Amino acid sequence: EVQLVESGGGLVQPGRSLKLSCLASGFTFSNYGMNWIRQAPGKGLEWVASISSSSSYIYYADTVKGRFTISRDNAKNTLYLQMTSLRSEDTALYYCARQGTRIFDYWGQGVMVTVSS
Amino acid sequence: DVVMTQTPVSLSVSLGGQVSISCRSSQSLVHNNGNTYLSWYLQKPGQSPQLLIYKVSNRFSGISDRFSGSGSGTDFTLKISRVEPDDLGVYYCGQGTQYPFTFGSGTKLEIK
Numbered sequence: 007e008v009q010l011v012e013s014g015g016g017l018v019q020p021g022r023s024l025k026l027s028c029l030a031s032g033f034t035f036s037n038y039g040m041n042w043i044r045q046a047p048g049k050g051l052e053w054v055a056s057i058s059s060s061s062s063y064i065y066y067a068d069t070v071k072g073r074f075t076i077s078r079d080n081a082k083n084t085l086y087l088q089m090t091s092l093r094s095e096d097t098a099l100y101y102c103a104r105q106g107t108r109i110f111d112y113w114g115q116g117v118m119v120t121v122s123s
Numbered sequence: 124d125v126v127m128t129q130t131p132v133s134l135s136v137s138l139g140g141q142v143s144i145s146c147r148s149s150q151s152l153v154h155n156n157g158n159t160y161l162s163w164y165l166q167k168p169g170q171s172p173q174l175l176i177y178k179v180s181n182r183f184s185g186i187s188d189r190f191s192g193s194g195s196g197t198d199f200t201l202k203i204s205r206v207e208p209d210d211l212g213v214y215y216c217g218q219g220t221q222y223p224f225t226f227g228s229g230t231k232l233e234i235k
Contacts, residue, residue, distance in 0.1 A: 053224040108219030113171040
Protein backbone atom coordinates (compact mmCIF):
# COMPACT_ATOMS: atom_id res chain seq x y z
CA GLU A 7 0.00 0.00 0.00
CA VAL A 8 1.34 3.39 -1.01
CA GLN A 9 1.77 5.69 1.96
CA LEU A 10 2.99 9.27 2.10
CA VAL A 11 3.39 10.85 5.51
CA GLU A 12 4.22 14.54 5.78
CA SER A 13 5.77 16.18 8.82
CA GLY A 14 7.52 19.35 9.89
CA GLY A 15 4.67 21.84 9.76
CA GLY A 16 3.73 24.36 12.40
CA LEU A 17 3.42 28.03 13.28
CA VAL A 18 6.23 30.25 12.04
CA GLN A 19 6.77 33.98 11.92
CA PRO A 20 6.91 35.86 8.63
CA GLY A 21 10.39 35.87 7.16
CA ARG A 22 11.44 32.71 8.93
CA SER A 23 12.14 29.25 7.52
CA LEU A 24 10.64 25.80 7.82
CA LYS A 25 11.46 22.41 6.33
CA LEU A 26 8.81 19.85 5.47
CA SER A 27 9.43 16.14 5.03
CA CYS A 28 7.43 13.40 3.36
CA LEU A 29 8.26 9.78 4.15
CA ALA A 30 7.20 7.37 1.42
CA SER A 31 6.51 3.67 1.67
CA GLY A 32 4.78 0.91 -0.24
CA PHE A 33 6.49 1.60 -3.58
CA THR A 34 9.94 2.06 -5.05
CA PHE A 35 10.45 5.72 -4.20
CA SER A 36 13.44 6.18 -6.49
CA ASN A 37 11.32 5.33 -9.54
CA TYR A 38 8.87 8.19 -9.21
CA GLY A 39 8.79 11.93 -9.50
CA MET A 40 7.31 13.69 -6.49
CA ASN A 41 5.45 16.92 -5.86
CA TRP A 42 4.36 19.38 -3.23
CA ILE A 43 0.87 20.80 -3.60
CA ARG A 44 -0.74 23.20 -1.16
CA GLN A 45 -4.22 24.30 -0.21
CA ALA A 46 -4.83 27.55 1.64
CA PRO A 47 -7.67 27.41 4.18
CA GLY A 48 -10.99 27.20 2.36
CA LYS A 49 -9.30 27.49 -1.03
CA GLY A 50 -8.42 25.27 -3.97
CA LEU A 51 -5.31 23.35 -4.90
CA GLU A 52 -2.06 25.02 -5.91
CA TRP A 53 0.87 23.03 -7.29
CA VAL A 54 4.11 24.17 -5.62
CA ALA A 55 7.05 22.13 -6.89
CA SER A 56 8.09 18.93 -8.69
CA ILE A 57 11.23 16.86 -8.63
CA SER A 58 12.05 13.98 -10.95
CA SER A 59 13.03 10.54 -9.71
CA SER A 60 16.78 11.24 -9.85
CA SER A 61 16.51 14.94 -9.00
CA SER A 62 17.61 15.84 -12.52
CA TYR A 63 14.55 17.95 -13.22
CA ILE A 64 13.05 20.41 -10.77
CA TYR A 65 10.23 22.87 -11.31
CA TYR A 66 8.63 25.53 -9.14
CA ALA A 67 5.55 27.69 -9.16
CA ASP A 68 6.40 31.35 -9.66
CA THR A 69 4.87 32.14 -6.27
CA VAL A 70 7.62 30.18 -4.46
CA LYS A 71 10.54 30.31 -6.88
CA GLY A 72 13.68 31.57 -5.18
CA ARG A 73 12.24 30.95 -1.71
CA PHE A 74 11.40 27.23 -1.64
CA THR A 75 13.68 24.31 -2.47
CA ILE A 76 12.43 20.81 -3.22
CA SER A 77 14.81 17.91 -2.72
CA ARG A 78 14.80 14.21 -2.06
CA ASP A 79 16.88 11.46 -0.49
CA ASN A 80 16.16 8.21 -2.30
CA ALA A 81 18.14 6.21 0.26
CA LYS A 82 15.78 7.45 2.96
CA ASN A 83 12.61 7.38 0.83
CA THR A 84 12.03 10.98 1.80
CA LEU A 85 10.96 14.11 -0.01
CA TYR A 86 11.70 17.56 1.38
CA LEU A 87 10.54 21.13 0.98
CA GLN A 88 12.79 23.82 2.42
CA MET A 89 10.79 27.00 2.78
CA THR A 90 12.50 30.34 3.45
CA SER A 91 11.34 33.95 3.64
CA LEU A 92 7.88 32.72 4.52
CA ARG A 93 4.91 35.00 3.98
CA SER A 94 1.37 35.01 5.32
CA GLU A 95 0.16 33.88 1.91
CA ASP A 96 2.18 30.67 2.30
CA THR A 97 -0.22 29.59 5.04
CA ALA A 98 -1.70 26.34 3.77
CA LEU A 99 -2.03 22.61 4.11
CA TYR A 100 0.92 21.15 2.23
CA TYR A 101 0.45 17.82 0.50
CA CYS A 102 3.11 15.50 -0.76
CA ALA A 103 1.96 13.69 -3.92
CA ARG A 104 3.46 10.96 -6.03
CA GLN A 105 3.71 11.73 -9.71
CA GLY A 106 2.55 9.13 -12.15
CA THR A 107 2.82 10.13 -15.80
CA ARG A 108 1.94 13.80 -15.32
CA ILE A 109 -0.71 12.97 -12.75
CA PHE A 110 -0.82 13.00 -8.97
CA ASP A 111 -1.80 9.42 -8.25
CA TYR A 112 -1.28 9.23 -4.49
CA TRP A 113 -1.44 11.99 -1.89
CA GLY A 114 -0.40 12.26 1.72
CA GLN A 115 -2.70 13.49 4.46
CA GLY A 116 -1.08 16.92 4.45
CA VAL A 117 0.80 19.03 6.98
CA MET A 118 -0.31 22.49 8.08
CA VAL A 119 1.97 25.50 7.81
CA THR A 120 0.80 28.73 9.44
CA VAL A 121 2.78 31.91 8.88
CA SER A 122 1.83 34.53 11.41
CA SER A 123 3.38 36.88 13.93
CA ASP B 124 0.32 29.50 -17.49
CA VAL B 125 -2.68 27.33 -18.41
CA VAL B 126 -5.82 28.59 -16.70
CA MET B 127 -8.39 25.92 -15.86
CA THR B 128 -11.99 27.09 -15.60
CA GLN B 129 -14.54 24.81 -13.96
CA THR B 130 -18.30 25.14 -14.02
CA PRO B 131 -20.51 25.10 -12.12
CA VAL B 132 -19.04 26.23 -8.81
CA SER B 133 -21.50 24.02 -6.99
CA LEU B 134 -24.36 21.70 -7.74
CA SER B 135 -26.90 19.69 -5.88
CA VAL B 136 -28.14 16.31 -7.02
CA SER B 137 -30.52 13.66 -5.78
CA LEU B 138 -29.24 10.24 -4.95
CA GLY B 139 -29.31 8.07 -8.04
CA GLY B 140 -29.17 11.08 -10.34
CA GLN B 141 -26.54 12.15 -12.84
CA VAL B 142 -24.35 15.24 -12.97
CA SER B 143 -21.82 16.77 -15.34
CA ILE B 144 -18.93 19.07 -14.49
CA SER B 145 -17.23 21.12 -17.16
CA CYS B 146 -13.58 22.08 -17.31
CA ARG B 147 -12.06 24.37 -19.91
CA SER B 148 -8.41 25.18 -20.38
CA SER B 149 -7.01 28.42 -21.74
CA GLN B 150 -4.71 26.44 -24.09
CA SER B 151 -4.87 23.08 -25.74
CA LEU B 152 -3.84 20.29 -23.39
CA VAL B 153 -2.49 18.10 -26.17
CA HIS B 154 1.15 17.38 -25.35
CA ASN B 155 3.87 17.15 -27.99
CA ASN B 156 3.74 13.38 -27.54
CA GLY B 157 0.06 13.31 -28.54
CA ASN B 158 -1.32 12.61 -25.08
CA THR B 159 -3.76 14.91 -23.29
CA TYR B 160 -2.93 15.17 -19.61
CA LEU B 161 -6.25 16.19 -18.13
CA SER B 162 -7.13 14.62 -14.80
CA TRP B 163 -10.00 14.76 -12.34
CA TYR B 164 -9.64 14.62 -8.56
CA LEU B 165 -12.16 14.36 -5.75
CA GLN B 166 -11.57 15.83 -2.33
CA LYS B 167 -14.04 14.38 0.14
CA PRO B 168 -14.75 16.39 3.29
CA GLY B 169 -11.75 16.36 5.61
CA GLN B 170 -9.68 14.20 3.27
CA SER B 171 -6.84 14.55 0.81
CA PRO B 172 -7.66 14.72 -2.88
CA GLN B 173 -7.84 11.40 -4.71
CA LEU B 174 -7.30 10.70 -8.39
CA LEU B 175 -10.41 9.65 -10.29
CA ILE B 176 -9.66 10.05 -13.99
CA TYR B 177 -6.42 10.58 -15.92
CA LYS B 178 -5.64 11.36 -19.56
CA VAL B 179 -9.21 12.60 -20.08
CA SER B 180 -11.08 9.33 -19.83
CA ASN B 181 -9.07 6.66 -18.00
CA ARG B 182 -10.39 5.61 -14.62
CA PHE B 183 -7.77 5.20 -11.92
CA SER B 184 -7.43 1.93 -10.06
CA GLY B 185 -10.50 1.12 -8.00
CA ILE B 186 -12.64 3.95 -9.36
CA SER B 187 -16.25 3.06 -10.12
CA ASP B 188 -17.48 3.02 -13.70
CA ARG B 189 -20.11 5.51 -12.57
CA PHE B 190 -17.38 8.10 -13.17
CA SER B 191 -16.56 8.91 -16.77
CA GLY B 192 -14.46 11.55 -18.44
CA SER B 193 -14.59 12.91 -21.95
CA GLY B 194 -13.41 15.80 -24.07
CA SER B 195 -10.51 16.98 -26.13
CA GLY B 196 -8.31 19.98 -26.76
CA THR B 197 -9.61 22.57 -24.34
CA ASP B 198 -13.06 21.29 -23.34
CA PHE B 199 -13.56 18.44 -20.90
CA THR B 200 -16.38 16.90 -18.92
CA LEU B 201 -16.70 14.66 -15.90
CA LYS B 202 -19.95 12.74 -15.60
CA ILE B 203 -21.13 11.00 -12.48
CA SER B 204 -24.03 8.63 -12.85
CA ARG B 205 -26.18 6.97 -10.18
CA VAL B 206 -24.87 9.41 -7.58
CA GLU B 207 -24.20 7.92 -4.16
CA PRO B 208 -23.75 9.62 -0.77
CA ASP B 209 -20.00 8.92 -0.85
CA ASP B 210 -19.65 11.05 -3.99
CA LEU B 211 -20.06 14.32 -2.17
CA GLY B 212 -17.08 16.63 -2.01
CA VAL B 213 -15.17 19.01 -4.23
CA TYR B 214 -14.13 17.94 -7.72
CA TYR B 215 -11.06 19.45 -9.34
CA CYS B 216 -9.78 19.17 -12.86
CA GLY B 217 -6.05 19.49 -13.34
CA GLN B 218 -3.65 19.67 -16.24
CA GLY B 219 -0.25 18.01 -16.42
CA THR B 220 0.57 18.89 -20.00
CA GLN B 221 2.88 21.76 -19.16
CA TYR B 222 4.52 23.33 -16.14
CA PRO B 223 3.34 24.91 -14.02
CA PHE B 224 0.73 22.25 -13.40
CA THR B 225 -2.59 23.94 -12.69
CA PHE B 226 -5.98 23.07 -11.27
CA GLY B 227 -9.49 24.33 -11.72
CA SER B 228 -11.08 26.15 -8.81
CA GLY B 229 -13.28 23.22 -7.93
CA THR B 230 -16.92 22.15 -8.11
CA LYS B 231 -18.69 21.32 -4.88
CA LEU B 232 -21.15 18.46 -5.16
CA GLU B 233 -23.90 18.31 -2.61
CA ILE B 234 -26.51 15.66 -2.16
CA LYS B 235 -30.11 16.82 -1.98
